[in-house]
Amino acid sequence: MRFGGVTALSGVSFGVRPGEVCGLIGPNGAGKTTLFDCVSRLTRPQEGTITYAGQDLLALPTHRVAALGVARTFQHLGLVPSLSVRDNVMLGAQHGSRAGFAASALRLPFVRAGERALRARADAVLERLELTRVAARPAAGLPYGTLKRIELARALAAEPTLLLLDEPASGLAHGEVDELAGLIETVRGDATVVLVEHHMGMVMRLSDTVVVLDFGKVIATGTPAEVREDPAVLAAYLGTAA
Amino acid sequence: MSLVTVVAGSRAHRALRWGTIAAGTAVALAVPFNSSPSLNGDLTLVLCYAVAAAGLGMLVGYAGQVSLGHGAFFAVGAYTAAALLAKTDLHWLLALPAAAAVTFALGLAFGIPALRLRGIYLALVTLALAVAAGPVLKRAEPVTGGVSGLSVPQPPVPGWLAVDADQWLYLLSLAVTGVMLLIAVNLTRGSLGRSLLAIRDGERAARTAGIDVARVKTLLFATAGAYAGVGGALFAFALGFVAPESFTLLLSFTLLSAVVVGGLGTVAGAVLGALFVVFVPQYAGEVDQALTGIIYGGALIAVVYLLPGGAAGLLRRLRRRLIDVVEPTPQRGDNDAVPTSDTAPVGGQPAAGGVRP
Ligand SMILES: Nc1ncnc2c1ncn2[C@@H]1O[C@H](COP(=O)(O)OP(=O)(O)OP(=O)(O)O)[C@@H](O)[C@H]1O
Ligand SMILES: [Mg+2]
Numbered sequence: 075m076r077f078g079g080v081t082a083l084s085g086v087s088f089g090v091r092p093g094e095v096c097g098l099i100g101p102n103g104a105g106k107t108t109l110f111d112c113v114s115r116l117t118r119p120q121e122g123t124i125t126y127a128g129q130d131l132l133a134l135p136t137h138r139v140a141a142l143g144v145a146r147t148f149q150h151l152g153l154v155p156s157l158s159v160r161d162n163v164m165l166g167a168q169h170g171s172r173a174g175f176a177a178s179a180l181r182l183p184f185v186r187a188g189e190r191a192l193r194a195r196a197d198a199v200l201e202r203l204e205l206t207r208v209a210a211r212p213a214a215g216l217p218y219g220t221l222k223r224i225e226l227a228r229a230l231a232a233e234p235t236l237l238l239l240d241e242p243a244s245g246l247a248h249g250e251v252d253e254l255a256g257l258i259e260t261v262r263g264d265a266t267v268v269l270v271e272h273h274m275g276m277v278m279r280l281s282d283t284v285v286v287l288d289f290g291k292v293i294a295t296g297t298p299a300e301v302r303e304d305p306a307v308l309a310a311y312l313g314t315a316a
Numbered sequence: 317m318s319l320v321t322v323v324a325g326s327r328a329h330r331a332l333r334w335g336t337i338a339a340g341t342a343v344a345l346a347v348p349f350n351s352s353p354s355l356n357g358d359l360t361l362v363l364c365y366a367v368a369a370a371g372l373g374m375l376v377g378y379a380g381q382v383s384l385g386h387g388a389f390f391a392v393g394a395y396t397a398a399a400l401l402a403k404t405d406l407h408w409l410l411a412l413p414a415a416a417a418v419t420f421a422l423g424l425a426f427g428i429p430a431l432r433l434r435g436i437y438l439a440l441v442t443l444a445l446a447v448a449a450g451p452v453l454k455r456a457e458p459v460t461g462g463v464s465g466l467s468v469p470q471p472p473v474p475g476w477l478a479v480d481a482d483q484w485l486y487l488l489s490l491a492v493t494g495v496m497l498l499i500a501v502n503l504t505r506g507s508l509g510r511s512l513l514a515i516r517d518g519e520r521a522a523r524t525a526g527i528d529v530a531r532v533k534t535l536l537f538a539t540a541g542a543y544a545g546v547g548g549a550l551f552a553f554a555l556g557f558v559a560p561e562s563f564t565l566l567l568s569f570t571l572l573s574a575v576v577v578g579g580l581g582t583v584a585g586a587v588l589g590a591l592f593v594v595f596v597p598q599y600a601g602e603v604d605q606a607l608t609g610i611i612y613g614g615a616l617i618a619v620v621y622l623l624p625g626g627a628a629g630l631l632r633r634l635r636r637r638l639i640d641v642v643e644p645t646p647q648r649g650d651n652d653a654v655p656t657s658d659t660a661p662v663g664g665q666p667a668a669g670g671v672r673p
Binding site for chain 2: 114115116135136137138139140141145146148152153154155156157161162164165166168169170171173174175178179180181185188189192209210228232
């Protein structure tokens with residue numbers, strides 16, 4: 075994946091087993107977000123393949139990816155400020171909705187029923203993330219930690235089979251990070267999770283496998299314990315720290 | 317502080333809402349029987365513009381796309397109805413869906429390539445459409461009657477209804493407007509309404525949520541075109557005559573003014589904006605012709621700077637003074653516990669930007 079002269083990802087190759095939590099780490103600018111953007115088809119890599127559940131993702135238009143069960147959060151938030159918190163979460167859940175222009179214009183019974191079902195689903199997720207009391211508020215104007223949780227709620231409401239989390243813990247207080255880790259723990263099994271995080275404690279604790287990116291290349295793959303000992307990883311992190 | 321507090325979705329809330337709708341309908345039905353034929357004629361024009369403005373309001377307010385060429389769709393709708401009634405035996409009622417279908421198709425044909433364009437480019441291309449409409453109408457003489465225009469046989473008053481022609485045209489337009497506004501409300505709520513706002517304010521979120529952005533934009537553009545087409549068809553009914561000078565470039569700006577002054581993307585705004593563009597120039601023109609332009613311009617600037625949300629937004633704020641609608645919360649007062657300081661932009665990276673009304 076290149077942006078003009080910048081090569082953000084090159085020759086990256088790794089697989090994620092269904093049902094596992096895969097930690098994806100690397101120094102700033104390593105290409106983690108860009109990788110997510112490729113999987114969710116917000117950008118198109120110039121070469122390579124991305125396969126999910128037997129489907130070639132690069133052959134699909136962006137809006138079809140959600141129907142495969144892929145949901146993500148955005149590092150810098152991707153909420154719709156003009157919608158209420160509940161509507162933001164319902165937006166995440168509505169990808170299967172059959173309410174097109176004609177059906178919506180007439181507000182056919184199935185449109186109403188679909189809307190009720192979506193609302194129930196969103197409310198359940200809001201409840202689970204303790205967001206019920208802000209459900210009716212506009213997303214704009216809430217504290218950052220709350221927005222991060224709404225972002226996660228939107229992704230969870232899609233009932234994904236592949237959940238891409240881009241730095242869900244950044245900007246959260248200590249206690250909130252632990253809650254988040256507990257929550258990801260409960261998702262395990264329902265969905266395959268790819269977790270991008272700078273919060274090492276959390277990544278090492280949750281991940282079955284860890285993939286380390288640096289300058290757009292995979293420099294290590296393995297269990298948390300293996301990766302922690304890997305000289306290349308140590309060099310990358312110490313190198314950027316120095 | 318508000319005078320009354322009602323809980324959203326409660327019986328009282330619903331009663332208030334339906335009461336308002338019923339009262340509005342009653343007033344709208346009573347007006348033609350208590351006014352002059354010329355005022356009824358003007359009010360019928362208000363309805364024509366209100367339909368067109370409702371469509372344009374969805375496009376601008378919900379999808380954040382500015383069309384400067386909406387008058388062209390209005391013209392095509394008017395001419396479609398006029399030509400069908402003047403040259404065929406078609407029942408007038410069928411002229412309405414015909415005008416809608418033609419303008420919808422035109423919107424699709426035009427929208428598919430145009431919606432690859434963003435912001436200023438879309439505005440310019442639609443402007444070109446508006447500029448071209450007049451000359452095309454003049455040239456296409458066999459269908460449009462050229463410069464001299466077309467006489468339209470107006471819908472006759474049905475035998476079972478003891479009303480005058482002006483009252484009938486008003487009531488007929490009112491019924492059509494009511495249906496069109498109801499459809500507009502339906503389109504802008506639920507999943508589709510959320511999709512539209514997401515496309516405007518958070519396109520990345522929209523795309524990852526499985527929304528086919530290009531398709532929705534194109535269909536909305538065509539739908540807005542069809543609204544203008546129906547408005548134009550009503551206009552042809554109301555005047556009984558169509559000629560190119562009714563559909564100048566100014567018409568496109570008039571419609572856009574109606575949308576902005578009335579309040580973007582709201583049904584009430586479409587009606588209020590239409591009242592504004594029909595009546596304000598009339599009263600201003602009585603004082604001085606030049607005053608119309610000044611008042612128009614002044615009102616637009618005032619709305620943009622002082623009245624975000626337009627006239628409908630003002631009404632909403634006034635209503636809030638009287639009636640406070642609160643969410644049903646199990647633990648009342650809990651909402652106040654949420655700190656509102658330390659806020660962050662929620663849309664993320666600049667890619668999430670768009671036209672924000
Ligand atoms: N749209 C873009 N245009 C140009 N360069 C880009 C673009 N997006 C990302 N890049 C570049 O690609 C590289 C990888 O960026 P990316 O955001 O994927 O890193 P990251 O691993 O997510 O970093 P961080 O930990 O800071 O979030 C960086 O050098 C970045 O500057
Ligand atoms: Mg990143």
